[in-house]
Each structure stands twice: as C-alpha cells, then as structure tokens.
Amino acid sequence: MTYDLVVVGGGPAGVAGALTAVRAGLRVALVDSGARLGGQYFRHCAVPGAVPGAVPGAVPGAVPGLGRFLRQARALGERADVLLRHQVWSAAREPDATLAVHGVTPSPEGERPVVLRTRRLLIATGAYDRPLPFPGWDLPGVLTAGGAQALLKGSGVVAGRRVVVSGTGPFLLPAACGLAGAGARVLGVYEAGGALGLARRPLLALDKAGEAARYAVDLARHRVPYRTRQAVVAAHGEREVEAVTVARLDKGWNIIATRVVECDTVAAGYGFVPQIELGTQLGCGTRHDVDGSQVLTVDTGQRTTVPGVWAAGEPTGVGGWRLSELEGRVAGLAVVADSRALHAGPATGTAPREGAARAVPGVLVRRRVRWRRFGEALQRAYPVKPGWQGWLRDDTLVCRCEEVPLARVREAQDLGATDARSIKLLARPGMGWCQGRVCGYALSCLAGEPPQPPRRPIAQPVTLGALSESGEASAGVTVDGTGGARADDPPSHPNPPTRRNS
Amino acid sequence: MTFPITVDGRSVPVVPGQTIGAALHAAGVRSWRSTRFGGRPRGLFCGIGVCFDCLVSVNGRAPERACLLEAAPGDEVTTS
Numbered sequence: 001m002t003y004d005l006v007v008v009g010g011g012p013a014g015v016a017g018a019l020t021a022v023r024a025g026l027r028v029a030l031v032d033s034g035a036r037l038g039g040q041y042f043r044h045c046a047v048p049g050a051v052p053g054a055v056p057g058a059v060p061g062a063v064p065g066l067g068r069f070l071r072q073a074r075a076l077g078e079r080a081d082v083l084l085r086h087q088v089w090s091a092a093r094e095p096d097a098t099l100a101v102h103g104v105t106p107s108p109e110g111e112r113p114v115v116l117r118t119r120r121l122l123i124a125t126g127a128y129d130r131p132l133p134f135p136g137w138d139l140p141g142v143l144t145a146g147g148a149q150a151l152l153k154g155s156g157v158v159a160g161r162r163v164v165v166s167g168t169g170p171f172l173l174p175a176a177c178g179l180a181g182a183g184a185r186v187l188g189v190y191e192a193g194g195a196l197g198l199a200r201r202p203l204l205a206l207d208k209a210g211e212a213a214r215y216a217v218d219l220a221r222h223r224v225p226y227r228t229r230q231a232v233v234a235a236h237g238e239r240e241v242e243a244v245t246v247a248r249l250d251k252g253w254n255i256i257a258t259r260v261v262e263c264d265t266v267a268a269g270y271g272f273v274p275q276i277e278l279g280t281q282l283g284c285g286t287r288h289d290v291d292g293s294q295v296l297t298v299d300t301g302q303r304t305t306v307p308g309v310w311a312a313g314e315p316t317g318v319g320g321w322r323l324s325e326l327e328g329r330v331a332g333l334a335v336v337a338d339s340r341a342l343h344a345g346p347a348t349g350t351a352p353r354e355g356a357a358r359a360v361p362g363v364l365v366r367r368r369v370r371w372r373r374f375g376e377a378l379q380r381a382y383p384v385k386p387g388w389q390g391w392l393r394d395d396t397l398v399c400r401c402e403e404v405p406l407a408r409v410r411e412a413q414d415l416g417a418t419d420a421r422s423i424k425l426l427a428r429p430g431m432g433w434c435q436g437r438v439c440g441y442a443l444s445c446l447a448g449e450p451p452q453p454p455r456r457p458i459a460q461p462v463t464l465g466a467l468s469e470s471g472e473a474s475a476g477v478t479v480d481g482t483g484g485a486r487a488d489d490p491p492s493h494p495n496p497p498t499r500r501n502s
Numbered sequence: 503m504t505f506p507i508t509v510d511g512r513s514v515p516v517v518p519g520q521t522i523g524a525a526l527h528a529a530g531v532r533s534w535r536s537t538r539f540g541g542r543p544r545g546l547f548c549g550i551g552v553c554f555d556c557l558v559s560v561n562g563r564a565p566e567r568a569c570l571l572e573a574a575p576g577d578e579v580t581t582s
Contacts, residue, residue, distance in 0.1 A: 035519070045517075046518055046520075047503070047517065106566070129548060138542060138547075140532040140546075142547065143549060144549065146548070146550060147546060147548050148549070149549075150550050151527060151549055154521065155517070157520070240532050240533060400553065400555065433554030434554050437552050
C-alpha cells in the first residue's frame, strides 16, 4: 500500500499537517518515536495526577494549548495510521518515484523494521537542545533544560531538589517556572545574554510581552532570582553535581568574577538544533538561520526544494509551537492541493509550485511570515557569544560520547585540521552514539565555522539485524496494523500503558 | 499506584507511563553507566533520546535509551 502522505514527527506541526490532510480524504500515516503524541512542547504524562511528590492541584507540565492538541491527536488517531514508538532512520526515493520511510520499533526480540511507502513526506521532526560544554558538564545531575522539562512533562519527575537554570534564550523561563511549580527549589536563572534583549525590540515587546510577564510573576512568586550576564561555567562533584561555579560575564561572555553555588541539579540550554537529517538525506536544500542553525529551505507552501517533500516547524527554523502548528496546517493544505492536482492533471507526481501556494489562504501566509519574523527576532535577541570557549579547560570533554577533551581538539587543529569535519576525522569528536548532535554546534564554534548540514545517512542507530530485515520489509511487509499503537486517549480517560511487547 | 521494576536486583517503583530513566532518576539513582575510556558516571542528560548517555539493558536486550523506554511491570534492568 502507498500512502498519500507520511508525516514524521507527532508534535504540533506533524499533527496539524496530518489532520489537515486526513480531513481532506488523503490516506495518511504519522510516525513518532514517543509513546504518546505531543513532541517536546505537548509532552504529557500517561496518567495525570498519579505523580508522587507533585504539588497538590498542579498538573505537571500542563501547558497552554494542550487540551486542544489532545483533541486533535484523538481525531487523528481515529482516521490515520498513527505509529508510536517508531524511530525513523532513513527516507529514500524509490525507483518508482515514491518515497520509502524506514523505521524501527522495539519488540521483545529486539528491533523490528517497518517500511512505509508514500507519495509525499512531511518532515516535522522538531528540534533538540543546543548545549555548550563547560567543565563538569558530563556529571550526572547536569541536564539540558529540555531534558528537565521532558522529565517533568512526560513522567512527572522533578529533576532535582536544588536546581540552577543556566543558558540563554526565552526557553529558560518556562523550564524554571515548571521546576519551581513542581516543588524544586530553583536557586537562580542565569541568562548569559544581556538584560535588555526583549525591551530593545518593540516587536517582541508587542507580541510576547504577555507571556514574558506571566513567567516573571511566576518566578517572583517562587522567589527565583533571574540574573542576566551570568552563567554556570563549571559543575563540581565526585559522582554527581554538588555545586556549580556561576560567573558574571562581560558582553562577549568572558568571565569577570565567579562564585560557588551549592546545588544538586543543573538545567542548561543555549537554544535549539533543528532536526533536519531526513531532509538532507533526500537532498533538500538548506540555509543558515539567524541563530546559525542549518534549516530546510521551504516556500510559502512549506515545500522543500525536493518535489514531494514538505517540512514544517522547527526543521524550517526555530520559532515555537504556535508557528509549528501553523506551518503544519499550511503544509497539510499544500499537500492536499498537490494531491488534487495529481488527480486532475497528468500524473507528473508534483503540482506546479504556484498551484500549491494558492491553496494556502493569504491570511495564513501572512500570519506565518509575521510569526517567523518574531522567531527570528527572538533568535537575534539571544545570540551565543564566543567567550564561552574560555570557560573550557584542556581536560573539559567537548564530545561526551567519544570522551574527547578540548586538548585533543586543539591538537588536531595544530596538526592542520582547519574545519570541524577534519577535526572530527582526526580526534573523533562527533563519532559516537549521538552522531555529533550534542557537540556539533560547540565543535563548529571551536573550529571557527558556522554549522554545516548534517551528513547522517542513517538518522538513528539501527541494529544490523533490523537493517538486514528491512530489505525484506521493503519487499512487501509494511504496516501490519498491529505494530503501531494508536494515540492514547486524553488524560481524562487514561489507558493503561500499552505493553511494548503485547 | 505504582508497580516495581528491578534495577541490578534492586526494586524501583514506577508510576504507569514513566520511562525507565525517569523512574531511576526519581528513585535517586542518577548515574547507571560508566564510560568506556574514563569510567565516568553517566545518567540522564538530554532526556529526549538524542545523547545516548542513559543506555541500559532491559530484560537482556541490547542497550536502549532509558529516557525513551517506558517501564513495564516486571522489567529487569541491568546497568554497566
């Protein structure tokens, strides 16, 4: 069977895109690695209210828009094939011009391969935290800000008792408020950037002031100090974090003065890395976003430079959940137009770009442009400054997987490795399990170049067994209707968790 | 409303729907793996399946990411 549309990613963009297409009568599958739809922003607990230690009356991780999202997810589950716990590792063009989406899903015997065939693909794979290394950043108890949020939203677990939040960007605020609201003592939010980021930009002040003010009130209520031009520049401890060094920074993030703060947990984040490897595997064009990230180039209908492939949300530039949802809807409308053009005209496989673009109401296009500008302004307001490189010592790990310290990176540079890729080939940073996702940004900064498009022919580690079986799978076995669990019911009707091996 | 899993023989309570990584972290077990070269302790870092710091073996299977894997009653987790 060949789908009209396969969507990879079950966050706001993916669900909006899939739902728009399925409502127009297209045959749609949505694939996500999580156990429930939601992505990062709408991540939610399986059983709300069952969380020990949570503040009475508080729903851990409840975020604006969650109720509506869960209704959409349920509507989607009734009409599309929703494949949860499925990790997509490759998307490739087949000889017959369809696309094959290769994934694996856990089973009692190990990974089981799944191949979906589709005429169109929507990449809605979101983004992950962009960390910066510092001495001690690999000690247990140091998490990404998104990791702390995921623990809270998805499992109702508060990351620690005494927590410091550090990094740059507006995301530090909800992370800190979430932790404080769930009972953690948040000792401080250390924003490495300048104080006036928001106020200097009237656009932001107009559009987002309400939300920022809400967080400010929340922080004040929990007595959480918010300090700009400060950051955690080292973590200390034997087996886990026991204290951190917090530094006052100058404009370029060079250390002016330091003090030690005792804590058991650090939540740190310096922006986000859009997840675009499925696009680059297929040859989609990329560009540098304002924050330096590589993102997929799309037109007003969210179409990438490769026919039949659309992208929505963070893979086209980090801009938050509202923009992601809007782009998902726009992509869905463009996909529907493409499908109708195919049925109406000669079977070329693609509709003219203009036709697809016309399918998207002008009001949505204009709103997208406005929100995208807002996202870019936020990125501009919170740049990463090069002074962080001075926080590192010779023995500070740059690459956590291959345990490559700064000294080995510098050694490779002394040997003549001038770019990140050559450093990687000589000293191995980025060659481990995470495929350079964690250290890639830092390494490109150390190499003095902007991040390059990812070269990951296999987007997720996959066992050789699953790889060899996937040849057989693509020869005929596709979705059998039993492998993928449907989207869970909303929390008001909790399901028992689906056994992985049932 | 919890069920137990065992981690290296020790019982750890799980709220239905929690990941193995979250259950361990909540039980105060914050590191459960040593790195190959430096023998450094590792646990949760990214929490969303990107960094692979939190690998565990469940019911004898090959290493999996504890932050993605929902715990199921009777799971036997072994760490390295």
